[in-house]
Amino acid sequence: MPNTNSTAKETAPGVMAQAVKEGLLAGVLAFGMFLLYVGVETYQNIDNALVWRMRWGLLAIFVAIAAIGRFLVVGFVKPHIDRRKLAKAKAGIPEVSDEKGFFHRHFLKIALIFLVLYPPIIVSLNGVQGSLKYVDNFGIQILIYVMLAWGLNVVVGLAGLLDLGYVAFYAVGAYSYALLSDTFGLSFWLLLPLAGILAAFWGIILGFPVLRLRGDYLAIVTLAFGEIIRLVLMNWTEVTGGTAGISGVAKASIFGIWSFDVGADNNFAKVFGLPMSSAYYKIFLFYVILALCLITAYVTIKLRSMPIGRAWEALREDEIACRSLGIDTVKTKLTAFAIGAMFGGFAGSFFAARQGFVSPESFVFLESAVILAIVVLGGMGSLTGIAIAAVVMIGGTELLREMEFLKHVFGEDFTPELYRMLLFGLAMVAVMLFKPRGFVGSREPTAFLKERKAVSGSFTKEGHG
């Protein structure tokens, strides 16, 4: 756009004319784009033959939104943003302010306290049975993604290796737990570390052949490995149950003392004389995944200040310099893969215990993409940023399930769930466009001279694989 640094008054008529022009252009474009897909509805009639009818009204709405939207952006939003930037540049106010509020400084403590108190608060607000939805759909679901994203962060954010098949390790963890507990009747607490070790083992197996690959070649091979594991799980029916998966996976127990099986004598609710409800199990699981997340965060933070963590970050910044300085890149890459995979395995076995059911459906590429998106949207390498991204993206889409009131606006046929992934995709694009460095764009350096200064995300590389 040509008129970026002229003042508003001089160019106001020009801006309006341009806005009208661009708005009309956007309308024409939208008409071309949506005419077939929105304008024509295809459906099968009674004879099962495909027929069509026009949807002019819907098409008009789409075109109008595009045209008016573009008009407003060019005519009002952009000049406004430009004016603000200009004013800021004139006043000489730095873009980043150093002053932080109370909330900002104590963010971690507040967040942690909130998380620990979350189930009791929900139970006291909604009752035991009513808490189920909030603890399970929001609490546990988000925390699983936080953990997966923190695990992938070791590989992508710290070591700079682009992994598009992370969900494979999640699957390995889930199937390890489901199969081993089914076959040998082992308990959750024994299988949790075992699943992690198995996943780490797979991380090394898959890591070995791809050591020589760089950047996007690495990305496509990890994607291929992810798909191979899913396809094997889908087709190896004798062991994995094929597409039907494995159902009736054993629940976790409170260290074997109390169980959550309805028939058992040491059932938690029975022992404490509480009314039967599956909510207790979910609350228990909430604390388990919270603990697992905290372990992940603790290990990641500790590793970052250890030689291996420093080696990862050095590898991300410059592989050649790394090798010249005598860092064993093979070992560095493999440990990154193994540790990332291990966290994925933990999350997987937790997932199996929570669902009570595993099937290849849960481990499609889309999951890998979602996890990677959370890592990148969170600002790659920043644990807080990733957690915020997980809350926004996963919580946001879960929230959409709850939007019953939309039915009153758009009519009874309207199902908000249908639009869940559509909005998720749009949000991914929008966040990247407005905050390319993610939600938290700065990082705390682990090594520093005299004082620790936050490093802007634009100074850190994402690595070349």
Next chain:
Amino acid sequence: MEYFIQQLLNGLTLGSIYGLVAIGYTMVYGIIGMINFAHGDIFMLGGFAALIVFLVLTSFIAGVPVALALLIMMVVAMLVTSLWNWTIERVAYRPLRGSFRLAPLITAIGMSIVLSNFIQVTQGPRNKPIPPLVNDVFHFGEVTVSLKQLVIVLVTAVLLTIFWYIVNKTPLGRAQRATEQDRKMAALLGVDVDRTISITFIMGASLAAVAGTMYLMYYGVASFADGFIPGVKAFTAAVLGGIGSLPGAVLGGLLIGLIESLWSAYFSIAYKDVATFAILAFVLIFKPTGILGRPEVEKV
């Protein structure tokens, strides 16, 4: 032997489709170094455009000749997908050019999710079948060649020739190659880089639309989810051939098609995709830049 030749033919047909889609991946990668994840969904959009045009066309003109119908489907699909890919590049990729490498990748994955869900929402989640367009088959001894296979291979060959001519012999192709080699230098020498990149996206989308039309004609069904698996395979083909290399993309496409059909014929259909991906991994381990890819020179 006849069986083998039959499978070879099937593989060639499938490989042509993959090759056409793979070119879109490899061109975009060559010119801006980005994995355009949404390209598989552009292919799916092309198939849907062809399907809708077919429905509208046959309901207005009852006895429309098949060749003409196919041509119209193809041209409209090319136009519509070009429009989409151009807009997507403008809205989602161009603002992030020059940003860090993962940013456009994430928007591309986001766009891919948006496109497939957009079609799911507007056209419904069910498979859309159409009556078979081309039925003729020829017999050469034991080997059966269907007319649609011939059409696919022929159309692919013609398009590749045109495409080769554009890239190698026209000013536009020269601008593209210059932009690919050194974007900044090309811009300094008067190449309109933005326009060149836009045209690259349009060309990629057109080829994908043709592939989508062919896919619809071959299988007679379109689904919103059809973007991902063929897209990933086409991308695999591009990488296998050496990403950034145009002959490599075609070669990779044909190889993937052959591997898939031969593996399904002699081993098991269930594991055909596993075989494809395993061979990809295997080739890359021994030749990390693909079959025809240039070795990446790393500067310090």
